[in-house]
Amino acid sequence: MSLVIKDLHANIDETQILKGVNLEIPKGEVHAIMGPNGSGKSTLSKIITGHDDYDVKSGTVTMDGVDLLEMDVDERSREGVFLAFQYPAEVPGVSNANFIRAALQARLPDGEELDAVAYYKNLYSKMDVLEMDRKFTSRAVNEGFSGGEKKRNEILQMMMLEPKYCILDETDSGLDIDALKIVAKGVNAMRSEERGFLVITHYQRLLDYIQPDHVHVMSDGQIVKSGGKDLALELEESGYDFLKEGELANA
Amino acid sequence: MMTTTVPAWFADLQDEARAEYDTHPMPSRRDETWRFGNLKQLDFGGYTPDEGSEIRFSIPELPDGVICVPFEEALEKHSDLVQKYFMRNEPRLGSQKFAALHKANVKNGLFVYVPDNVQVEKPIEVSHVLKGSNKMTFPHTLVVTGKNAQVSVLDRFSSANDDDANICIAVNDLIAGEGSRLTYCAIQELNLVSRMIQINETSVGKDATAKAFTMNSGAQWARNEALSILEGEGAHSDMLSCSIPSGTQQFDQRTFQHHAAPHTNSDLLYKNSLYGNAKTVFSGLILVDEGAHYTDAYQTCRNLMMDDTAEANSMPGLEINADQVKCSHGSTSATISDEEIFYLRARGIPPHKARRLIARGFSAEAVEKLGNEALEDAVLEAVERKFSTL
Numbered sequence: 246m247s248l249v250i251k252d253l254h255a256n257i258d259e260t261q262i263l264k265g266v267n268l269e270i271p272k273g274e275v276h277a278i279m280g281p282n283g284s285g286k287s288t289l290s291k292i293i294t295g296h297d298d299y300d301v302k303s304g305t306v307t308m309d310g311v312d313l314l315e316m317d318v319d320e321r322s323r324e325g326v327f328l329a330f331q332y333p334a335e336v337p338g339v340s341n342a343n344f345i346r347a348a349l350q351a352r353l354p355d356g357e358e359l360d361a362v363a364y365y366k367n368l369y370s371k372m373d374v375l376e377m378d379r380k381f382t383s384r385a386v387n388e389g390f391s392g393g394e395k396k397r398n399e400i401l402q403m404m405m406l407e408p409k410y411c412i413l414d415e416t417d418s419g420l421d422i423d424a425l426k427i428v429a430k431g432v433n434a435m436r437s438e439e440r441g442f443l444v445i446t447h448y449q450r451l452l453d454y455i456q457p458d459h460v461h462v463m464s465d466g467q468i469v470k471s472g473g474k475d476l477a478l479e480l481e482e483s484g485y486d487f488l489k490e491g492e493l494a495n496a
Numbered sequence: 497m498m499t500t501t502v503p504a505w506f507a508d509l510q511d512e513a514r515a516e517y518d519t520h521p522m523p524s525r526r527d528e529t530w531r532f533g534n535l536k537q538l539d540f541g542g543y544t545p546d547e548g549s550e551i552r553f554s555i556p557e558l559p560d561g562v563i564c565v566p567f568e569e570a571l572e573k574h575s576d577l578v579q580k581y582f583m584r585n586e587p588r589l590g591s592q593k594f595a596a597l598h599k600a601n602v603k604n605g606l607f608v609y610v611p612d613n614v615q616v617e618k619p620i621e622v623s624h625v626l627k628g629s630n631k632m633t634f635p636h637t638l639v640v641t642g643k644n645a646q647v648s649v650l651d652r653f654s655s656a657n658d659d660d661a662n663i664c665i666a667v668n669d670l671i672a673g674e675g676s677r678l679t680y681c682a683i684q685e686l687n688l689v690s691r692m693i694q695i696n697e698t699s700v701g702k703d704a705t706a707k708a709f710t711m712n713s714g715a716q717w718a719r720n721e722a723l724s725i726l727e728g729e730g731a732h733s734d735m736l737s738c739s740i741p742s743g744t745q746q747f748d749q750r751t752f753q754h755h756a757a758p759h760t761n762s763d764l765l766y767k768n769s770l771y772g773n774a775k776t777v778f779s780g781l782i783l784v785d786e787g788a789h790y791t792d793a794y795q796t797c798r799n800l801m802m803d804d805t806a807e808a809n810s811m812p813g814l815e816i817n818a819d820q821v822k823c824s825h826g827s828t829s830a831t832i833s834d835e836e837i838f839y840l841r842a843r844g845i846p847p848h849k850a851r852r853l854i855a856r857g858f859s860a861e862a863v864e865k866l867g868n869e870a871l872e873d874a875v876l877e878a879v880e881r882k883f884s885t886l
Binding site for chain 1: 833835836838839840841842843844845846847849850853854856857858859860861
């Protein structure tokens, strides 16, 4: 049971962004992708989620054997894919509680109503883990939230939706160390044999708190190096310069 | 049916109004107040002024001294009070002729008088159901609050069936006395072959707060004229609306915030969600009189274009003749952004539900400003009823 990306090529307009990405994330594991800006990390996350700005030219993305690329965005989510956005959208007028409730309701069969009491109980307990004030239930989704509040809100949604595979896109950006610890606490609480994680980050810092099983380096639309969690530390020390020097280790 | 004769002053007023209606010219293209308006909708040929509606009252338990009676009963039993407050301001937003027609024909409606220091907690509800074919009806709602009094009134307008074309020309007079809180809410759900003109006139006394909300859901064409006069120092007026026109519905909204005293503030928020080939016109004016210093006046009209075939026209305006005034006006027309839809879909919400959720939230922003749970619920239910037809 895994999320499998095979030889994925994708364009935005006429520009090639992904040039043959291969990656397998088995359930129970946390994989990190690091790499310089513009290497295609965020594009990969958007394509797995189903953003239509990108043209998939070839390759496959399957989740537990099911073809994801054939599905609509919302279908993929209901099937168990979750993206914690780097820049979550603001949705004026829609309260956070109603938003998450609608997302959960969408997972129920037609005619079945979400139990509101149980829902709020669950929501509040998850918010407590993330040290979020109750006022965030009635505030419009992400509207006027600070960077850190938005990221916590992403993790809150992830905890509520209990996806099979979680992709975190630069969740550490814009977070101070305290907020980072809280977010990591939420993610770590979700780690299980039943769930896989793909953590995209520019810096090693996040991986101190969310310890990965595997680290991959992405550059120019490909995974160019893979290793254990120590690879992140190496990159922290030596940077991505090795990519320019062409001393690509075998991925 | 009226079984009593009306007071002499009222009979005279109706005679004058009949004459006024006959002599007052029809609005024309040249009238600023009818710019972008659909004058064809003003052809009332074939319609008879008649008792074309059934009226139902839902009145909560009322404290002593509160008068809450059908309009015709008020004319009989509280003639002096009605005379003092009934349509005392000349309409300024283009419907003088139709206000005269209303005055000449008004038979039913509601009169509410809340004496000084008396608070009515639960809303008083009136339901006007248009019946019969090609009838015109003229419901009147007159609400007066004494010093530090409080009341809320809900007017519902609907049709008995989907096929009978009727015309409703409604007037609501709201007079908020010193320090009082007066909340008025109209929910218009006429059938799609009927037409509506609603003329709202609000006078806000010293330190009083008046809120007037209009929800437009039904009617082939609805014209709303809302005038709020901030007469006393410290007066506050909220003018709110949420409308959801669809198909070929047309809603024409004209507003006037008149600051006639210093330290007054008004806040206007009109929200339209437009579907299909619907069309809206919003024209708003803020007038700050000489001497009405320290006025705060805000005017916002926001249009959410749910389909690119819909059309929204906005004409905000300001006229300021005083100092130390804070005024702003603005109107926006926007579609739901792809980014918002993607975000909701990325959480598993199907596209049509995502759009619905956003449109509902858009309306809710105006509804929440009512600050009255029972009224907010009533409006939100009407919003849901409308959405269920789309």
